[in-house]
Amino acid sequence: MKPRQQRMLAVGLAVAGVAIAAALTLRAFQDNMMFYVEISEVSKGNAPDDRNFRVGGLVLEDSVKRKRGELELEFTLTDLKSELVVAYSGVLPDLFREGQGVIAHGRLGDDGRFMADTILAKHDENYMPPEVAETLAKHAAAKAAEAAKNGGTSP
Amino acid sequence: MWTFFHKLASPPHFYRIAPAFIRIFAVAGLLLFAYGSWNGLFEAPMDYQQKDAFRIIYVHVPTAYLSMMAYSIMAISAAIGLIWRIKLAHAVAAAAAPLGAWFTFLALATGSIWGRPMWGTWWEWGDPRLTSQLLMLFLYFGYIALRSAIDDLAKADKASAVLALVGAVNIPIIHYSVYWWTSLHQGQTVMAGKMPPEMLNPLLINILGFTLIFGALLLHRVRSEVLYRERRARWVLELVAGAKALP
Numbered sequence: 001m002k003p004r005q006q007r008m009l010a011v012g013l014a015v016a017g018v019a020i021a022a023a024l025t026l027r028a029f030q031d032n033m034m035f036y037v038e039i040s041e042v043s044k045g046n047a048p049d050d051r052n053f054r055v056g057g058l059v060l061e062d063s064v065k066r067k068r069g070e071l072e073l074e075f076t077l078t079d080l081k082s083e084l085v086v087a088y089s090g091v092l093p094d095l096f097r098e099g100q101g102v103i104a105h106g107r108l109g110d111d112g113r114f115m116a117d118t119i120l121a122k123h124d125e126n127y128m129p130p131e132v133a134e135t136l137a138k139h140a141a142a143k144a145a146e147a148a149k150n151g152g153t154s155p
Numbered sequence: 156m157w158t159f160f161h162k163l164a165s166p167p168h169f170y171r172i173a174p175a176f177i178r179i180f181a182v183a184g185l186l187l188f189a190y191g192s193w194n195g196l197f198e199a200p201m202d203y204q205q206k207d208a209f210r211i212i213y214v215h216v217p218t219a220y221l222s223m224m225a226y227s228i229m230a231i232s233a234a235i236g237l238i239w240r241i242k243l244a245h246a247v248a249a250a251a252a253p254l255g256a257w258f259t260f261l262a263l264a265t266g267s268i269w270g271r272p273m274w275g276t277w278w279e280w281g282d283p284r285l286t287s288q289l290l291m292l293f294l295y296f297g298y299i300a301l302r303s304a305i306d307d308l309a310k311a312d313k314a315s316a317v318l319a320l321v322g323a324v325n326i327p328i329i330h331y332s333v334y335w336w337t338s339l340h341q342g343q344t345v346m347a348g349k350m351p352p353e354m355l356n357p358l359l360i361n362i363l364g365f366t367l368i369f370g371a372l373l374l375h376r377v378r379s380e381v382l383y384r385e386r387r388a389r390w391v392l393e394l395v396a397g398a399k400a401l402p
Contacts, residue, residue: 004238004239007237007238008238011234011237011238011320014317014320014321015234015320015321015323015324018320018321018324019324022324022328026328026335030336033283033335033336034336034337035279035281035282035283035336035337035338035339036337036339037337038337056337092275093272093273093274093275094272094273094275095204095205095273095274096275100204103339118275118276119275120274120275120276120279120339121273121274121275122274122339122341123204123205123273123274123341124341124342125341125342125343125344125347125349126344126349126350127202127209127212127344127349127350127351127354128202128203128350128351128354129200129201129202129203129351129353129354130200130201130202130203131200132203132351133203133204134203
């Protein structure tokens, strides 16, 4: 083997070795690398009950309950399979709204509610102009109305 | 084909032909950057949720992309330098590092400024995309520090090349972090086609513009690096003597 090929092999093996080591390390820490726990994991009991963690999901439509004149609020997080009630008191980020993805940091209370001390809004990868969003919402509403009508007439 | 590359790897030849490319890249890059930024900031419609705040994407995405591009160039040049013992390759790696560090910093800063109003936080420890990007900034710092800590240029080239190659593992981790783990940072927009053309086109123009500007800056830095490294070579001495002889 020529010296140049030897060096090529050495560089290749070194990079491959580091890559394998990194992959194994990341696999070992898989659970800790997750920024948040999904709601279905919480309802399965796969969430820590003795320390703080983050939970992520969508804010269920019509679930935000506020007391007048207070910062306290309660809403339901869903991943469309399971649900979790979150209690929070504080200022919400701009993007917080019903149907929006959010991440809550806190711990599970004894009553099964999630006591959040921080709420972060998660932005998704979709961008569109307001007019397009309006049209989409209109179409979706029309479709829902159509489905409701059909559902009402059929046995 | 091969003679072109062999000639290109020769420092004096590179030094002579680089200015033409620098000029073209800089002019085209600045024009595209101006056009793309104007369109992105004033012509593109605002986002239905983020309103005008989304427009930081026209700086954030190009800088984030170039921070990884610069690292890839640095790591590949380091490998070429180690394997083929091409002096110019080490000069390219050395020249790319500070540029990459700056782009990494800009990507982190613009992301943080956007994150405060949108996410509700400047920075979140534990987010895989944010953490791996910050790790890359430290890898750049380590590379630059290691290089300047060793006086012998050949040894500095070799040691820093190994560090660059080890750190290259981080590049796919940054890219796929939003898919491998749950994260606060959103997934791909540009490649996944999650943006309408009137918002996307200025972004693509800015990505190309930033890349050309980066190319011009890189070539300029490599040229200075070559001049320093070859300061005892005959062609540089002749160059200097020729410049001095001019009235």
